[in-house]
Amino acid sequence: MIQKTFPGPSSPWWWQTYSLIRDPDYTNKCLQKYGEPFYIMLEPKTPFLFFSHPKAAREVFTAHYNDVFAGPVSESLQPLLGRESLLLIDGDKHLKMRRFMTPAFTGNAMHSYGSVIRDTTLRNIESWRENSHVVIQEAMQDISLEVILQAVFGLKEGERFQKYKQVLVDYISVFNGKNAIFLFSTAFQKEIFSTWRKYLKMVKMVDELIYGEIELRKKKPNQQDIFSRLLTIRDESGNGLSEVTLRDQLLTLLLAGHETTASALAWAFDWIHRNPIVLETLCRELQPFSANFDIESIAKLPYLDAVCRETLRLHPIVSDVGRLLQRPMSIMGHEIPAKTNVIISISLMHRRPDLYPEPHLFDPQRFIEREYSSYEYIPFGGGARRCLGIHFAFYEMKIVLAYILLHFQLKLYSNKPVSPVRRGVTFLPSGGVPMVVEKKLAD
Ligand code: HEM
Numbered sequence: 001m002i003q004k005t006f007p008g009p010s011s012p013w014w015w016q017t018y019s020l021i022r023d024p025d026y027t028n029k030c031l032q033k034y035g036e037p038f039y040i041m042l043e044p045k046t047p048f049l050f051f052s053h054p055k056a057a058r059e060v061f062t063a064h065y066n067d068v069f070a071g072p073v074s075e076s077l078q079p080l081l082g083r084e085s086l087l088l089i090d091g092d093k094h095l096k097m098r099r100f101m102t103p104a105f106t107g108n109a110m111h112s113y114g115s116v117i118r119d120t121t122l123r124n125i126e127s128w129r130e131n132s133h134v135v136i137q138e139a140m141q142d143i144s145l146e147v148i149l150q151a152v153f154g155l156k157e158g159e160r161f162q163k164y165k166q167v168l169v170d171y172i173s174v175f176n177g178k179n180a181i182f183l184f185s186t187a188f189q190k191e192i193f194s195t196w197r198k199y200l201k202m203v204k205m206v207d208e209l210i211y212g213e214i215e216l217r218k219k220k221p222n223q224q225d226i227f228s229r230l231l232t233i234r235d236e237s238g239n240g241l242s243e244v245t246l247r248d249q250l251l252t253l254l255l256a257g258h259e260t261t262a263s264a265l266a267w268a269f270d271w272i273h274r275n276p277i278v279l280e281t282l283c284r285e286l287q288p289f290s291a292n293f294d295i296e297s298i299a300k301l302p303y304l305d306a307v308c309r310e311t312l313r314l315h316p317i318v319s320d321v322g323r324l325l326q327r328p329m330s331i332m333g334h335e336i337p338a339k340t341n342v343i344i345s346i347s348l349m350h351r352r353p354d355l356y357p358e359p360h361l362f363d364p365q366r367f368i369e370r371e372y373s374s375y376e377y378i379p380f381g382g383g384a385r386r387c388l389g390i391h392f393a394f395y396e397m398k399i400v401l402a403y404i405l406l407h408f409q410l411k412l413y414s415n416k417p418v419s420p421v422r423r424g425v426t427f428l429p430s431g432g433v434p435m436v437v438e439k440k441l442a443d
Pocket of ligand 1: 074086087088098118177253256257258260261264312316317318320321322379380381382383386387388389390392393
């Protein structure tokens with residue numbers, strides 16, 4: 001019995017869930033009060049045990065994939081992504097699907113996305129004029145949504161492309177702010193609530209769009225995008241993916257692949273322009289490159305890489321990853337029974353002073369001076385379920401940042417600190433980081 005063995009808040013479960021959703025510092029407050037590990041209740045009688053030590057991350061991430069399932073943390077995304085989503089399936093089924101999907105995120109495939117990211121960025125910043133105002137989160141959202149629509153569906157412009165943009169943005173905004181509670185607790189997923197009714201209406205629209213796309217694609221196969229790769233998948237008996245599986249993987253990639261990267265970029269712009277030394281160092285590193293840079297060389301720049309890493313350290317976007325234990329496990333010397341929900345808290349680990357001295361400072365230099373292991377720096381989770389889009393996300397962050405910094409001198413509209421606000425399971429900068437375009441540097 002987790003509640004008898006470990007400490008945690010004594011308030012009612014719904015208040016703990018609400019606090020977790022509304023207060024980005026709630027888990028830190030629990031850590032300070034109870035020490036590690038502590039539990040938080042997210043459903044009646046369902047404690048989630050929080051760890052933030054690299055040793056715990058190593059023990060959980062290296063466990064056999066049949067011993068640690070995705071569990072309720074990912075399951076809470078089922079309404080958004082569908083039951084067959086890679087994020088929700090487990091065991092051999094997960095391993096098999098992941099093997100099918102991995103080639104779309106490595107090697108040559110990755111290189112082909114480079115020019116998509118560059119061209120999309122260019123198209124989107126064309127309209128920026130000196131002294132104009134830009135809300136960076138929105139601008140990054142437009143870029144990342146266009147990039148992912150092109151990478152997944154080969155869609156660049158036109159009516160279908162516009163329809164996708166509108167429907168997907170509306171779809172994820174159903175669970176903004178306090179409405180995230182509908183994702184976190186199945187107790188609220190009922191038609192008596194207007195938010196849930198709105199969500200069900202949106203699902204219909206998303207389904208019409210994606211199933212329509214599947215029909216269309218059957219008549220027009222063999223395009224150069226992720227969708228086409230998924231259509232070529234065959235099991236041992238020669239069967240392709242079912243329409244439901246296809247729909248869920250496509251939706252997973254569209255949703256997992258755009259807002260996360262957009263928010264990471266918005267945080268990066270904010271921190272870079274709050275720290276003149278960081279901005280100067282980064283611009284000095286970019287100086288030898290013209291506005292038509294070689295993408296591969298940019299992707300290898302060490303300080304740009306460190307800036308992206310530091311952004312995701314301070315703002316991991318997804319604050320925790322969860323696993324449901326399928327057998328008893330020893331984690332940091334504690335005997336944890338089977339069926340326990342274990343959380344590895346990314347945000348708590350990334351602010352450990354023993355790993356990251358002065359953790360609240362934005363200091364990319366720490367990633368130049370020290371290499372962190374994949375159990376100490378975990379913005380993309382870890383083990384058999386580590387984010388499939390890790391290279392995609394870093395690639396996109398670097399190209400977009402470099403391109404914009406080479407083309408424009410920007411300034412924050414206000415120096416007031418921004419705080420994280422919740423959108424579904426991610427945290428975005430409040431206000432969206434408004435900036436002023438001070439100067440155009442290149443065409
Ligand atoms: C800054 C951007 C991103 C962040 C911070 C991020 C973070 C994460 C995290 C924390 C997980 C869960 C890992 C775990 O449970 O151990 C995850 C899973 C996943 N992400 Fe990302 N992600 C990002 C971008 C992307 C992109 C660009 C794509 C695809 C284009 C993507 C696709 C996925 C998929 C498919 C999974 C499920 C993997 C599995 O269960 O096997 N993500 N991501």
